[in-house]
Amino acid sequence: MYLIPRLIGLFVYVITLGIFYLIICKIDKKDLGKVLFLYTIVLSIIAYNxxxxxxxxxxxxxxxxxxxxQESISQIITTLKTSSTPITVLYFYIIGKFSKDGLLAxxxxxxxxNNVFYIFKKTAIKYSxxxxxxxxxxxxxxxxGSYMxxxxxxxxxxxxxxxxxxxYKEEIEQKSIVLNIVWYIVAALIHPVALATVIIRFLLLIYQSLKIKNMISFFILFILCTGIFILGKNYINLMSEKAINYVTTENxxxxxxxFLIGCIDMFIIFIIQIKFLKNKNYTTHDSKMIRYFSFIKVINIIILISSIIEYNTFHRFAIFSSILINPILMILLNSKNENKKIYNIVFLSSIIMLFIACSRGNLCSLKFFE
Incomplete structure (x- = not known):
């Protein structure tokens, strides 16, 4: 169904990716931010259509x-108070007021x-x-194929x-978590999966604070978490119930x-992790990267468990892991000892995943007309 529209949609996506891949291969790093921003604009235009x-x-x-x-201001306020995902409601309401459906995507x-490419750009500059x-x-x-x-x-x-x-900002750039508290709250109130990642992030942070015996950091985190829980207790309860139902539902x-794409993706991520652990320059001397790496390991354990019991959790956490792994992948590719071998493995797996995504994956639903 819709064969021609889908072929056109896939052609646009693949050609666009190929063009920006070739451009980035040739550019100076000082222009990387501009090129990635242009790619973001192009991806947004494709999404709009x-x-x-x-x-x-x-x-x-x-x-x-x-x-x-269609709701009045008072009705939307009531909906915000009763919804387990009030940020999503507000997000939909604001975008919907522009009466352009394409704006949501x-x-x-x-x-x-913008968020993902920020990590690309900053890693490229920091680690040359x-x-x-x-x-x-x-x-x-x-x-x-996560675009879909x-x-x-x-x-x-x-x-x-x-x-x-x-x-990334907190661990690699060493920025204070206090600056991101509002953003964590926003993310947690968008979707149960995002709430789960926020909870994991804070639990790991508390564990690391105790492990390094930094009691000042621990007490600051404890106060912040307590304050967030008290102020947003109702929302947290609603989101937690929704998250549990999301994982345990029979439907x-x-x-x-x-699932196959996710398995290939995770197989390569595990190879990247194993190779990176052998790189003593980072795993021994770079404490920031060690803490960053620890979070990915926790996420990947969840992915392994969910691959057996729950597809949706596996699928979405695999995408989350593929975002987080990019700095480690780029550093590993830059390593003289591993460069050629890892480069070939990652390139081949990328082509295989792209082929599956375009031929049978969710990406083949991309079309601009019917």
């Missing part, structure tokens, strides 16, 4: 967005890729990553991208080809 099929999440979410825009794509290796890391991430999750699923990808960029979706 995406026409969802009846079975796509976006089709259902647009109906929800239309219903929110476009704005989400713009925010998501070569242009060729930056381009390959981009190809690897974009070949997973971004522009159709909307909420989960929006939330986890916020958590990922906050975590579970499972799609073989996306």
């Amino acid at each position: 995406f026409v969802p099929a009846v079975g796509n999440d976006l089709y259902r979410l647009l109906i929800a967005m239309h219903s929110y825009t 476009a704005v989400t794509a713009f925010i998501f890729y 990553i070569s242009s060729k290796n930056i381009a390959l890391a981009l190809l690897f991430f974009m070949s997973t 999750e971004v522009i159709s699923g909307i909420r989960t990808m929006l939330g986890i991208s916020i958590v990922a960029v906050c975590f 579970r979706h499972w799609y073989l080809w996306e």
Whole structure:
């Protein structure tokens, strides 16, 4: 169904990815930010013109967005108070008021890729990553087909991208977590999966504070967590119930080809982790990278467990892991000892994932007309 529209949509996506891959291979790093921003704009334009099929999440979410825009201010305030995801309600309400359905996917794509490409850009500068290796890391991430999750699923990808960029700023750039508290709250109130990543982040942070016997950091975190719990207790309870129901529900979706893409993605991520652990320059001397690496290990344990019991959790956390792994992948690619071998493995796996995503994965739903 819709063969020609889908072929055109896939052609646009793949050609765009190929063009920006080649551009990044050739550019000077000082221009990387501009090129990635231009790519973000292009991806947002593609998202704006995406026409969802009846079975796509976006089709259902647009109906929800239309219903929110019909409510009065007092009604929307009541909805915000009673909803387990008030930020999503507010997000839909504001975008819906512009009466342009394409904006929901476009704005989400713009925010998501701005967050993800921030990590790319800052890592490239901080660790002097070569242009060729930056381009390959981009190809690897974009070949997973997660683009459809971004522009159709909307909420989960929006939330986890916020958590990922906050975590990167705190661990790699050593910025205070206090600056990101509001963003963590926003992410947690977007979707249960984002809430789960926020909880994991704070639990790990508390554990690390105790481990290094930094009691001042521990007490600050304890006070912050207590304050957030007291102020947002009702929302946290609602989100927790929704998260538990989300994982334990009997009506579970499972799609073989996306599961296969996720397995290939995670297999490569595990190889990256193993190779990186052998790189003593970072695992021995770079405490920031050790803490960053610890969070990814926790996420990957969850992915392994969920691969057996719950597809949706596996699928979304795998995408989250593929965002987080990019700095480590780029550093590893830049290593003289591992460069050629890892480069070939990642490149080949990227082509395989992209082929599956375009031929049988969710990405093949991308179309601009019917």
